[in-house]
Amino acid sequence: MPRKHTQSPPSSTRQVVDAITDVTSVKKSTTNTAIQHYDSAPDLRSIIENINERKKRKFDEGDIYNTDIIKEMFAVLSRDQAARFDELQTTISCLKEQNVKLTQSVEMMSSKYDEFLSRISQLESDRRTDKKYIELLEDKIEYSERKSRSTGIEIRNIPKKTGETKHDLFNLINGVAKIADVDVNPECIKDIYRIKSRDSSHPIMVELTTVLLKEKILNNLKSYNKTKRPGEKLNTGNLGFRGPTKPVYVSEALTTKTQKLFYLARTFQQQYKYLFCWTSHGVIYLRKEENAPHIKILSEKDIENLRKLE
Structure with a gap:
């Protein structure tokens, strides 16, 4: 396929073409007219030699060095x-x-x-x-x-005497029993002693021989206190102690667990204005009013349930 040139040919090539065109025109003119003689024909070889040949550029040493560096x-x-x-x-x-x-x-x-x-x-x-x-x-x-402890009673708030003996304690219990109108002799008592407490009261524990005797003393003391005014209830003055009188509390002996529960029940009684809180045969009871039904307290959960109802 012939290559199309977009640019004009070089000037040397154009001179060659023009020379050839002149020769052709001369030949044509000789056929029609008389032949004309010229001194010499154009030197085509010299013209052609003037055409610059396109030669490939050879790599010099610098190009080879650059190639090695790239490699x-x-x-x-x-x-x-x-x-x-x-x-x-x-x-x-x-x-x-x-x-x-x-x-x-x-x-x-x-x-x-x-x-x-x-x-x-x-x-x-x-x-x-x-x-x-x-x-x-x-x-x-x-x-x-x-x-x-079913036959035991606890007496609180009686002052302790220096060098106190069990005989001294028996005399104290005997005085309490006389106020309760109950006859008590040494054969009715199995043991009597003081127990340690957080304060200096050191309650007196009395172990009796029968539950009936214990119940009789407690019931008679309760009746005695009901007939007396607040300042005249069982106190240290009734037992022969000198000085300011202090109330004396007598109750049945309770277990450690019941004592803790009884303390919580009395605290609840004061907070919610219950009139009565007592124990009977080791069981704690609460009563809000005089004619209200009594409430048995067997555990701390019972007290919590009462709080929810208040």
Whole structure:
């Protein structure tokens, strides 16, 4: 396919074409007219030699040096990329190994977690069972302790005498029994002693021989106090103590658990204006008004339920 030129041919080439055109025109003119002679024909060879030939540019030494530098740069870059690729491959392998270990660890932790949940569930079940059993044992101990104190009375707020003996304590109890109009002799008392307390009162504990005797003393003292005005109820002056009189309180002996519950019941009585709070046979009772029904208090939960109703 002939190549199309967008630019005009070189000037030397145009001279050649013009010369050839002149020769052709001369030949044509000789055929029609007489032949004309010229001194000499145009020197085509010299004209053609004047045409500049296009030659390829040869690389000099500088170009070869630059090529070597570029090749070396590509080689260094290739080695660097290869090293980085190897490092990346090593890192990926390490990550895969760590991922496998992490997966195994998670699976092991999941298994341990399920095992712990099972153990916790079993421990919770055992705890509930043990709690019920402990409550049962506490009730049995409370019942046994209450039975052991069923014949005991507690006398509070009597001053302690220096060098006090059991005989001195018996005389005090005998004085209380006389005010209650009850005859008490040494054979009616199993034991008598003081117990330690947070304050300096040190209540007196009396263990009688029968429950009937205990009930008779308590009931008679209750009747005695009802007939007296507040300042004339049983006090230290009735028992022969000199100085300012102090009220003396006599009640049945309570267990440690019942004593705590009785304290909470009396606190509740004062807060909510209940008229009566007492114990009978080791059981605590509350009554809000004179003719209101009595309320049995067996645990702290009973007091909390009363608070919700108020």
